[in-house]
Amino acid sequence: MQSVIKDVSDSFKKKAVVDVKSGDTVRVHQKIKEGNKERVQVFEGLVIKVSKKNSHTASILVRRQTGGLGVEKSYLIHSPLVTKIEITKRGKVRRNYLTYMRDRRGKSARLTNRDFDRAAVNDIVDEEAEKVEAEAKAAKEAEHAAKAAKEAEEKAELEAKQAEVEAAHKASE
Numbered sequence: 001m002q003s004v005i006k007d008v009s010d011s012f013k014k015k016a017v018v019d020v021k022s023g024d025t026v027r028v029h030q031k032i033k034e035g036n037k038e039r040v041q042v043f044e045g046l047v048i049k050v051s052k053k054n055s056h057t058a059s060i061l062v063r064r065q066t067g068g069l070g071v072e073k074s075y076l077i078h079s080p081l082v083t084k085i086e087i088t089k090r091g092k093v094r095r096n097y098l099t100y101m102r103d104r105r106g107k108s109a110r111l112t113n114r115d116f117d118r119a120a121v122n123d124i125v126d127e128e129a130e131k132v133e134a135e136a137k138a139a140k141e142a143e144h145a146a147k148a149a150k151e152a153e154e155k156a157e158l159e160a161k162q163a164e165v166e167a168a169h170k171a172s173e
Contacts, residue, residue, distance in 0.1 A: 009056045014078050016124045020060055022047055022098055023091030023111055028062060028075055029084040040083060043073055046091070046111075048098045060085075063101065065109070070102060083133075086122050090114040 027044045045064030052058045058077040063070055075082055091111030
């Protein structure tokens with residue numbers, strides 16, 4: 001029974017994700033749908049907590065100071081709405097849950113940086129996700145081309161009607 005549950009939960013996992021740790025400064029790209037439009041919103045901040053790292057419900061809690069206020073967002077790492085997670089800095093910490101960072105302001109809110117190979121850490125290729133994204137882009141382009149063809153057809157009909165009206169007007173003169 002456990003293996004069946006594990007197989008089902010693994011089917012919802014992304015094939016490749018970035019190894020995010022507490023103390024990292026990350027840039028999370030998230031899809032947001034507004035009406036019929038879709039855009040990608042970027043949220044950059046400090047990872048305060050990483051939970052259930054090996055599960056399909058793995059999540060990170062990202063905190064950012066904005067205008068003197070702390071804003072925290074929780075992201076599911078394997079969510080299809082999270083398109084990309086980039087690590088911009090690695091901080092030196094010894095805990096998983098950095099609650100003490102909520103009380104810090106200004107220079108005291110800084111962490112000591114660790115050296116890391118940024119290109120190697122962020123170079124994650126998920127071929128399946130890229131394929132789905134390419135298909136969506138192709139569908140969108142096809143829809144746009146069909147819409148342009150329909151508009152061109154309507155414009156041609158209007159021009160034909162206009163020419164017909166002008167011809168009838170000249171005949172009546």
